[in-house]
Amino acid sequence: EDQVTQSPEALRLQEGESSSLNCSYTVSGLRGLFWYRQDPGKGPEFLFTLYSAGEEKEKERLKATLTKKESFLHITAPKPEDSATYLCAVQENSGYALNFGKGTSLLVTP
Amino acid sequence: DVKVTQSSRYLVKRTGEKVFLECVQDMDHENMFWYRQDPGLGLRLIYFSYDVKMKEKGDIPEGYSVSREKKERFSLILESASTNQTSMYLCASSPPGKDGYTFGSGTRLTVV
Numbered sequence: 001e002d003q004v005t006q007s008p009e010a011l012r013l014q015e016g017e018s019s020s021l022n023c024s025y026t027v028s029g030l031r032g033l034f035w036y037r038q039d040p041g042k043g044p045e046f047l048f049t050l051y052s053a054g055e056e057k058e059k060e061r062l063k064a065t066l067t068k069k070e071s072f073l074h075i076t077a078p079k080p081e082d083s084a085t086y087l088c089a090v091q092e093n094s095g096y097a098l099n100f101g102k103g104t105s106l107l108v109t110p
Numbered sequence: 111d112v113k114v115t116q117s118s119r120y121l122v123k124r125t126g127e128k129v130f131l132e133c134v135q136d137m138d139h140e141n142m143f144w145y146r147q148d149p150g151l152g153l154r155l156i157y158f159s160y161d162v163k164m165k166e167k168g169d170i171p172e173g174y175s176v177s178r179e180k181k182e183r184f185s186l187i188l189e190s191a192s193t194n195q196t197s198m199y200l201c202a203s204s205p206p207g208k209d210g211y212t213f214g215s216g217t218r219l220t221v222v
Contacts, residue, residue, distance in 0.1 A: 034210045043114075043200055043213035087153070096141055096160055097168065098211060102152035
């Protein structure tokens with residue numbers, strides 16, 4: 001069973017059409033939940049770390065929130081340059097490594 | 111600006127060759143990681159290292175080995191490359207504690 005499940009797999013939005021990406025997770029003890037952005041052919045780029053339920057972080061048009069079972073990445077009034085794959089990952093208290101979801105591929109059309 | 115540098119962006123190797131993928135970080139990070147990324151499978155951890163000369167197997171270590179002789183450098187070795195090792199390989203590093211990874215740009219390896 002996957003520890004990290006992202007939905008939807010793919011999302012197409014019109015420019016300015018706000019939406020949310022979901023990341024649900026199952027771990028025994030969460031050290032941190034991470035969001036990354038990945039452009040085609042490139043390595044993932046760090047966006048946010050969330051450590052505890054109720055925490056929120058924002059960066060430009062992106063806002064990440066965390067509950068005890070899931071995280072949301074809210075995209076407000078997206079632009080075409082926000083098109084990318086967004087990856088969610090969790091780190092357990094007991095480990096060094098990040099466990100990644102399969103990602104959500106976002107396409108924002110003009 | 112902090113960086114993780116992977117030596118090659120694209121690599122084509124023949125089946126059976128021994129392949130070395132190099133990764134260097136300039137952030138004095140203790141932890142370094144090798145992942146592979148495949149469509150539909152996401153990022154899967156191959157090996158990681160939390161200190162010089164220390165290594166731990168990840169989820170898919172078969173067919174791979176690693177070397178960390180210096181803190182800044184972490185090498186991934188494909189002992190005898192096979193076509194099912196064709197993939198995007200990503201190196202990352204992190205400090206101890208809660209901060210996330212910094213990734214390199216990736217190496218697209220094709221084994222023919």
